[in-house]
Amino acid sequence: MIEAVNLAKHYGSKTAVDGVTFTVRPGMVTGFLGPNGAGKSTTMRMIVGLDKPSAGSVTVNGKPYVKHHDPLHQVGALLDAKAVHTSRSAYNHLLAMAATHNIATSRVNEVIDMTGLAAVAKKKAGGFSLGMGQRLGIASALLGDPQTLILDEPVNGLDPEGVLWVRNLARHLAGQGKTVFLSSHLMSEMSQTADHLIVIGRGRIIADAPIAEILAGSQQAKVRVRTAEATRLGELLSGTGVQVQSNETETLEVTGVDSRRIAQVALENQVLVYELTPLATSLEDAYFDLTKDSVEYHSQELDDAAPAGALEGTLK
Numbered sequence: 001m002i003e004a005v006n007l008a009k010h011y012g013s014k015t016a017v018d019g020v021t022f023t024v025r026p027g028m029v030t031g032f033l034g035p036n037g038a039g040k041s042t043t044m045r046m047i048v049g050l051d052k053p054s055a056g057s058v059t060v061n062g063k064p065y066v067k068h069h070d071p072l073h074q075v076g077a078l079l080d081a082k083a084v085h086t087s088r089s090a091y092n093h094l095l096a097m098a099a100t101h102n103i104a105t106s107r108v109n110e111v112i113d114m115t116g117l118a119a120v121a122k123k124k125a126g127g128f129s130l131g132m133g134q135r136l137g138i139a140s141a142l143l144g145d146p147q148t149l150i151l152d153e154p155v156n157g158l159d160p161e162g163v164l165w166v167r168n169l170a171r172h173l174a175g176q177g178k179t180v181f182l183s184s185h186l187m188s189e190m191s192q193t194a195d196h197l198i199v200i201g202r203g204r205i206i207a208d209a210p211i212a213e214i215l216a217g218s219q220q221a222k223v224r225v226r227t228a229e230a231t232r233l234g235e236l237l238s239g240t241g242v243q244v245q246s247n248e249t250e251t252l253e254v255t256g257v258d259s260r261r262i263a264q265v266a267l268e269n270q271v272l273v274y275e276l277t278p279l280a281t282s283l284e285d286a287y288f289d290l291t292k293d294s295v296e297y298h299s300q301e302l303d304d305a306a307p308a309g310a311l312e313g314t315l316k
């Protein structure tokens, strides 16, 4: 269990984390999502005592991290996969960690096998690919068989098999009752891995809820409508809070109004509709919806990425 209360971090005049309060519970996978610079890594670093909070507090399994006598058994963390001795082999890196934390040598071999590192375990970690480095970082995090696991961007650099492996590992550990807290930029990946999401933007919590609830609450729920009178129906539907896009002939994608209301408007105006399909919101849509006002680094929109035929008007 991780409990943060009014946790804040300022670097000079820069506020990286702005008084966040949240709980990461055991027995489930909690995803930590947010745009670049949102404060995810800083929060994770404060959880494991690598950064000192400017205000507030955070505990892991009931105590501040530094107060634990057996930290590697309490918390395993992957924060920076590059934080290894480059001239040491993966095996020796893990062996040194085990020796200094009273962990049996047999556990080193266990985590090497679990993370698929057996073939390269005797090679210098400095020569590892990004993916192999991530696996070694995860092996280090698992070494003490910790109750709480914190992984910052664990699938970064992993191939599809590696991504699937991290997903299964996270779910397996949560199934054993452990607390699993992971950050990722891959929303689709999160939707398949996490049970619960904490979304952060500009250092503040934007959402803290089960994934299903975040998807259900999205403003982005869309309905696909097919009709021979697409332009006319589009004009009739467009309005405050309602967006109509038309990327295909005889097809509209309508956001901000439900199927029942669309059917009603069509009936009142004698427009024949031959398809009316509520489209499932992807986690990606829900995420963009939540974070659109808290993105620190905006990319320039490309001309050909602009939605075709976007209409806005008033719903009659």
Ligand SMILES: Nc1ncnc2c1ncn2[C@@H]1O[C@H](COP(=O)(O)OP(=O)(O)OP(=O)(O)O)[C@@H](O)[C@H]1O
Pocket: 011, 014, 015, 016, 017, 034, 035, 036, 037, 038, 039, 040, 041, 042, 043
């Ligand atoms: N040591 C530091 N000194 C000054 N500013 C910092 C420092 N570390 C982080 N920041 C700033 O604090 C903010 C939060 O950074 P952080 O790395 O926690 O975000 P993040 O959500 O992990 O981002 P990313 O997804 O890009 O890794 C950013 O604006 C960052 O520039």
